[in-house]
Amino acid sequence: MNFTGAALLAAALIAVFAPGSSVQAKAAEEVYDLVLFFGQSNMVGSAMGYTTNPFTDIDPAIASEITGIDEDLIENTVSAAKVVVDIPDGAALKYSLLSDSLVPVTGDTCFGEWGQDANSTCIGVRFNPAADAFEPVYPGDAGLFTDIASTSSVSTNLIHEFCAEWYQETGHGVIVLFAAAGGVPLEKFLPVDDPDYLVGYCGAYIFEYIRASVIGAMQKAAAEGIPLQNAFFVSFQGEGNARDAKYRRVYQKIISDLRELGFTKGALVETSNTIGDPELVSGVKRVHRDQEAIIAEDPDLCLGSSLDYDHYIPDRAAYEGSDSVWRDQWGDLPYDEAYKRARLFTDTLDSNIVHLNSTALCMIGRQSADSLASLAGLN
Secondary structure: OOOOOHHHHHHHHHHHHOOOOOOHHHOOOOOEEEEEEEEOHHHHOOOOOOOOOOOOOOOHHHHHHHHOOOHHHHHOEEEOOEEOOOOOOOOEEEEEOOOOEEEEOOOOOOOOOOEEOOOOEEOEEEEEOOOOEEEEEOOOOOOHHHHEEEEOOOOOOHHHHHHHHHHHHHOOEEEEEEEEOOOOOHHHHOOOOOOOOOOOOOOOOHHHHHHHHHHHHHHHHHHOOOOEEEEEEEEEOOHHHOOOOOHHHHHHHHHHHHHHOOOOEEEEEOOOOOOOOOOOHHHHHHHHHHHHHHHHHOOOEEEEEOHHHHOOOOOHHHHHOOOOHHHHHOOOOOHHHHHHHHHHHEOOOHHHOOOEOHHHHHHHHHHHHHHHHHHOOOO
């Protein structure tokens, strides 16, 4: 695989997005937007409470009032990991690089490279330098987390509701590109030859996977007569960089790289971290300041959603201490009540509260679709 690929990428961009092309001429009949979703575990959707509903004992109207999550999403919640999302037929397609295919997105779709074959169940993708190609990842593979370029989703995540809302608000379909894995630091989304690329740890060749997917999706869309009008991105990443002073600069480099791939506008979802953990408070503040600054400085970037950050709560000592920022954020509620409300956004499993539940993710997806559509002038 030739990772430089500049000529191929340029040709693909011209063929798909250039005014006057045969594909563009069909835009009035049917239009799709290419949307890349990248980030870490909350972008994947990592709630594991498949049997418990966080809103079981709360009236939906009251739950909506105290959480800010739309009532219909609460009513459609099945469990912490499942929300019923109605995506109209043809409103969204997802692209798989391994199978070079575009398949319809439904409320039950798993995003990422996923499927069953003779080997096992594929749960992601990684680059194999010896074969010069991307290949499936299976449970139990050696170096799975170190080498993975993107994992697959298993629960309802923000993308399902984003697609439904995008179609309703803009009339455009979505072709979904997905590049996310749990615990992946921001530096991993840079090209592997970038000086700031982080060697080792978790994840590898993620940008190269994104680039290959962009080229593949555009060529597949052109071959099947599917008109693409725009290319946008949504990011939900930050928990893995709580102690990273380079976050702002690295994110801006990633935006520059994505622009070279044809992505013109994006939405940044603001992050927090595990609620109640005293070791993470300063890191949550640091990343939030950087994310706010990144959005403010770039007219082609919008706040997708601040739902996660707005409902973060630190440990009791930080909450009740001299710095009132967290008490102000919760309207000066007593700590126990604020923490109880914060738990309505997380997985119901006590061991997994770093991850948002699917209802919160759906609200983030809806808000991100509205914000990005507004930025792009499509609603």
